Amino acid sequence: MFRPVTLLLSSFSLAALLAAPALALDAVTLGTNWKAQAEHGGFYQALATGLYEAHGLEVTIRPGGPQVNHPQLLAAGRIDFCLAGSMTNAFNYLTADVPMVTVAAIFQKSPLVLMAHPDRGIETPADLAHMPILISTAGRQTFWDWLKITYGLEDGQLRPYTFNAAQFIADPGVAQQGYLTAEPFAVAREGGFAPRVLLLADFGYDSYASMIETSWRLVEENPDLVQRFVDASILGWVSYLHGDPTPGNALIKAANPDMTDAQIAYAIEQMTARGIVESGDALTLGIGAMTDARWRSFLASLAAVGLYPADLDLSRAYTLAFVNRQVGLALGRELTGG
Numbered sequence: 001m002f003r004p005v006t007l008l009l010s011s012f013s014l015a016a017l018l019a020a021p022a023l024a025l026d027a028v029t030l031g032t033n034w035k036a037q038a039e040h041g042g043f044y045q046a047l048a049t050g051l052y053e054a055h056g057l058e059v060t061i062r063p064g065g066p067q068v069n070h071p072q073l074l075a076a077g078r079i080d081f082c083l084a085g086s087m088t089n090a091f092n093y094l095t096a097d098v099p100m101v102t103v104a105a106i107f108q109k110s111p112l113v114l115m116a117h118p119d120r121g122i123e124t125p126a127d128l129a130h131m132p133i134l135i136s137t138a139g140r141q142t143f144w145d146w147l148k149i150t151y152g153l154e155d156g157q158l159r160p161y162t163f164n165a166a167q168f169i170a171d172p173g174v175a176q177q178g179y180l181t182a183e184p185f186a187v188a189r190e191g192g193f194a195p196r197v198l199l200l201a202d203f204g205y206d207s208y209a210s211m212i213e214t215s216w217r218l219v220e221e222n223p224d225l226v227q228r229f230v231d232a233s234i235l236g237w238v239s240y241l242h243g244d245p246t247p248g249n250a251l252i253k254a255a256n257p258d259m260t261d262a263q264i265a266y267a268i269e270q271m272t273a274r275g276i277v278e279s280g281d282a283l284t285l286g287i288g289a290m291t292d293a294r295w296r297s298f299l300a301s302l303a304a305v306g307l308y309p310a311d312l313d314l315s316r317a318y319t320l321a322f323v324n325r326q327v328g329l330a331l332g333r334e335l336t337g338g
Contacts, residue, residue: 025058026225031070031082036063036255038245038267039181039210040083042106042277042287044255045248046236055232057225063255066163074213075100081229084211086110086142087298090317091308099216102318104230104288105208106237108280109201111180111271112143112209115187116196117172125151125203134161134168134176143205149305150204165190180274181267189262199274206298208290209276219319230322234287237277238328241268242335278332285324292320 032040043061046052052059062079064070070082071089075098084090084102093100114133116122125147135144135158147153159167161177168176169191178184180199187195201207212230219226240248245268253259271277281289295314303310332338 027058028080029060029062031062031079032064033083033085034064036252038264041240041248042237044251045240046232048247048251051232051236055228081212081214084213085209087207088142094312094317100213101216102211102213103322104212105290107209107276108282109276110207110209111276112200113178113180114198115178116175118196122196128175132159132174133157134159136161139177145307181270185266227322231327234327237287238332242332286326286329288323290323
């Protein structure tokens with residue numbers, strides 16, 4: 001049985017570990033929630049620097065995209081892990097009686113944003129009332145109902161968002177959804193202005209994001225493999241955010257040739273500045289942290305507006321067995337000189 005590796009390597013070299021006698025690696029596949037990007041950087045870093053291999057894993061990262069349904073493939077047993085953009089994924093599994101489970105929350109804050117032109121006087125989501133809002137199909141199935149009910153918006157405002165900022169840039173009277181780490185950069189680059197950005201996490205949308213999901217079957221039959229995957233991924237994120245991200249970025253750009261160094265640098269800057277990965281409980285419990293209180297409070301916020309039953313059995317939605325172990329905290333302090 002492999003054990004989690006404690007890494008305190010000044011140069012982040014794995015030479016000593018990889019010099020150990022070769023053992024068979026467990027092959028697993030991770031399906032991400034979008035095309036390769038810095039928002040997946042820690043996973044690519046763990047792959048590029050040999051962290052997964054050092055934890056006895058042969059990991060394949062399968063990029064997502066608008067036509068890719070990784071939760072469906074996870075439920076069908078075609079992949080071993082996938083990333084969820086919202087805790088509503090877990091609630092949907094519960095209501096459909098699909099035995100999937102969340103084992104870590106890499107993002108402590110959801111990077112979901114709404115954008116408006118800077119001269120429109122937009123300070124809160126409520127200020128968007130009666131303004132057309134570009135929302136994707138996935139957004140309509142996740143955060144839109146909460147946003148609509150909480151801030152007095154209406155379905156009649158909805159317009160399709162096709163992951164192209166051109167319509168938003170051209171029309172000052174339109175608002176648009178986005179990711180903190182992506183669309184604002186695209187607007188500044190293509191439109192020549194910095195949009196007004198409302199991070200939904202600042203307005204009550206308290207969901208974790210980039211959550212690692214797997215099946216209850218894998219958790220019950222091979223918890224050691226799940227622990228090794230979670231630990232190696234966490235250490236990959238520590239290395240990516242506090243060390244040299246070049247190895248991970250090289251894999252990201254190989255998997256997604258449209259990704260630029262400037263876009264990657266912007267995304268890392270925003271994730272760090274806004275505490276997307278490292279804030280709240282993650283500061284003391286380690287990256288990936290989750291708590292019972294946070295899961296209960298987010299369900300309560302959605303139940304209060306009638307989106308889910310308040311009595312969902314959350315014990316079937318997630319487990320804290322693989323997180324909150326302070327994995328990577330010492331390494332992070334070493335890499336940053338703290």
